[in-house]
Amino acid sequence: MSTTTTTVQETTQNVASLKLRSPPEEEKKEPEYRYAHLLPHFSADRYPPLTPFEHVDPGSRALSHPNPREFLERATLVDEITPHLGTEVVGVNLAELDSRGRDQLALEVARRGLMVFRDQQDFIDRGPDFYLEWGRHFGRLHIHPTSGHPQGYPEIHLVYRDLKKTFNFEYDDAVTPTVWHSDVSYELQPPGLTTFFLLAQPKSGGDTLFTSQVSTLKKLSPPFVAFLRTLKAVHSGFEQAEFSRGGRRGGTVRREPVEHVHPVVRRHPVTGEEALYVNRQFTRRIVGLKREESETILKFLFDHIDKSQDNQARVRWRPNTIVLWDNRITAHSAIIDFGEGGEARHGARITPQAERPIPALDGLDLS
Numbered sequence: 001m002s003t004t005t006t007t008v009q010e011t012t013q014n015v016a017s018l019k020l021r022s023p024p025e026e027e028k029k030e031p032e033y034r035y036a037h038l039l040p041h042f043s044a045d046r047y048p049p050l051t052p053f054e055h056v057d058p059g060s061r062a063l064s065h066p067n068p069r070e071f072l073e074r075a076t077l078v079d080e081i082t083p084h085l086g087t088e089v090v091g092v093n094l095a096e097l098d099s100r101g102r103d104q105l106a107l108e109v110a111r112r113g114l115m116v117f118r119d120q121q122d123f124i125d126r127g128p129d130f131y132l133e134w135g136r137h138f139g140r141l142h143i144h145p146t147s148g149h150p151q152g153y154p155e156i157h158l159v160y161r162d163l164k165k166t167f168n169f170e171y172d173d174a175v176t177p178t179v180w181h182s183d184v185s186y187e188l189q190p191p192g193l194t195t196f197f198l199l200a201q202p203k204s205g206g207d208t209l210f211t212s213q214v215s216t217l218k219k220l221s222p223p224f225v226a227f228l229r230t231l232k233a234v235h236s237g238f239e240q241a242e243f244s245r246g247g248r249r250g251g252t253v254r255r256e257p258v259e260h261v262h263p264v265v266r267r268h269p270v271t272g273e274e275a276l277y278v279n280r281q282f283t284r285r286i287v288g289l290k291r292e293e294s295e296t297i298l299k300f301l302f303d304h305i306d307k308s309q310d311n312q313a314r315v316r317w318r319p320n321t322i323v324l325w326d327n328r329i330t331a332h333s334a335i336i337d338f339g340e341g342g343e344a345r346h347g348a349r350i351t352p353q354a355e356r357p358i359p360a361l362d363g364l365d366l367s
């Protein structure tokens with residue numbers, strides 16, 4: 001017998017040893033998460049108070065363009081989600097929009113409230129330095145006082161939830177985690193055009209709800225709207241800070257909470273449209289009214305926002321979707337209907353601040 005011939009006995013031993021041998025260490029590891037470098041990091045940094053700045057809205061520059069919707073010319077689909085809120089777009093690579101196209105995008109989002117762009121893997125894979133460059137075109141980037149961010153990139157706000165942990169702002173003692181809000185409306189200059197996308201998502205669920213605060217206002221009677229225009233309300237970040245100080249959502253408060261007074265009806269600086277500007281998450285009281293009056297009016301407005309599905313749109317997150325909304329004229333809520341399967345939902349938000357809300361009623365005193 002040749003020395004290279006394998007006997008039946010040897011073959012049997014080899015198979016046995018293959019079965020018994022443990023796999024090498026590298027085979028045991030889970031495949032590395034593609035966006036692990038963008039997972040939430042909760043630094044112990046402390047930030048000083050935000051300072052006022054002058055915001056020039058990029059959408060205003062597109063008003064003088066011969067065709068302000070030129071950036072959509074190559075789209076293969078431009079589809080209204082509802083008549084008054086939201087447009088879904090296929091065939092436009094946001095990452096390749098130049099300055100002119102970005103200005104047009106800002107104007108279109110101001111007009112439609114919400115835009116959903118599919119197939120944006122190029123944008124997502126360009127990474128955090130690109131996200132910052134993108135966002136700075138639209139305004140000074142907000143740094144969230146409590147949320148997690150990718151290490152070294154505090155301007156990128158992250159949401160994250162999996163089977164074991166959540167870094168979202170939600171209450172587990174409520175019948176629903178749905179909470180309509182406009183992001184960080186407690187700031188003196190809350191965000192304008194906001195970009196958000198998911199890096200990981202459940203197979204189904206985790207949609208986002210949006211509503212048009214322009215439509216919400218239009219449903220109210222003229223005399224009531226005239227009264228609302230005379231009002232201003234306190235928006236507070238204290239409860240959010242306390243939530244984090246209680247050890248939840250990463251447990252970090254890097255900038256002391258603030259509250260600011262905003263008009264109940266604000267005017268968009270570019271379109272001139274009026275929008276209701278109160279939200280259940282951050283609006284606490286109407287200035288100058290008795291407590292019961294304030295509570296009654298706010299409860300009516302919050303309920304009106306909640307139940308008016310005719311003003312709302314719902315976004316399903318197919319992979320590589322980027323959603324942009326104008327935070328001044330819309331409100332939104334996450335839907336937490338997933339998690340039992342252990343799937344993660346990991347999202348990143350780029351949040352440029354805009355102007356101090358402009359009252360619809362000229363001369364309204366906001367001091």
Ligand SMILES: [Fe+2]
Pocket residue numbers: 181182183332
């Ligand atoms: Fe939000």
